Amino acid sequence: MTDTWQHEAAGVTLTLALAAFIAMLFPFPVRAAVPPGEQLFQNNDCVTCHAVDHKIVGPSFEDVAKKFAGQPNAVPTLVDAVKNGHVGTWGMVPMPPHPNLSDAQITEIVNWILTLK
Numbered sequence: 579m580t581d582t583w584q585h586e587a588a589g590v591t592l593t594l595a596l597a598a599f600i601a602m603l604f605p606f607p608v609r610a611a612v613p614p615g616e617q618l619f620q621n622n623d624c625v626t627c628h629a630v631d632h633k634i635v636g637p638s639f640e641d642v643a644k645k646f647a648g649q650p651n652a653v654p655t656l657v658d659a660v661k662n663g664h665v666g667t668w669g670m671v672p673m674p675p676h677p678n679l680s681d682a683q684i685t686e687i688v689n690w691i692l693t694l695k
């Protein structure tokens with residue numbers, strides 16, 4: 579009986595010590611995670627031609643989000659444009675295709691872009 583009680587007390591103490599230790603490691607609130615779509619955008623060649631809020635070679639993603647806002651087929655249209663390349667919507671400079679990215683990855687990026695309007 580006494581034995582069990584001592585074990586339990588030790589367990590609680592250990593848990594509290596561990597919680598205090600973890601709190602010590604993270605004195606500041608953990609920063610909000612970058613959305614997976616934004617992460618993929620940053621890790622791919624997109625950044626050489628696109629920025630969120632200004633045109634580089636390609637349109638800003640805010641402009642893309644505005645143009646396609648409320649269009650029911652925005653996601654498949656944009657996924658297709660990124661996957662197979664596109665020209666003519668924003669000018670005569672073409673976007674190259676992206677066979678290196680999976681449909682799921684491109685969909686993730688496009689869903690993030692459409693939140694930027």
Ligand code: HEC
Pocket residue numbers: 619622623624625626627628635636637642655656659660664665666667668669670671672673674676679687688691
């Ligand atoms: C070499 C430059 C270049 C790269 C790299 C590039 N883009 Fe583009 N992107 C463009 C250009 C130019 C256009 C405009 C095409 C047009 O007028 O139809 C465009 C258009 C777009 C559009 C709008 C398509 C439409 O139909 O209106 C989206 C969305 C987009 N890019 C996303 C991406 C993503 C995501 C990546 C990375 C995986 C990427 N782009 C990489 C140049 C680029």
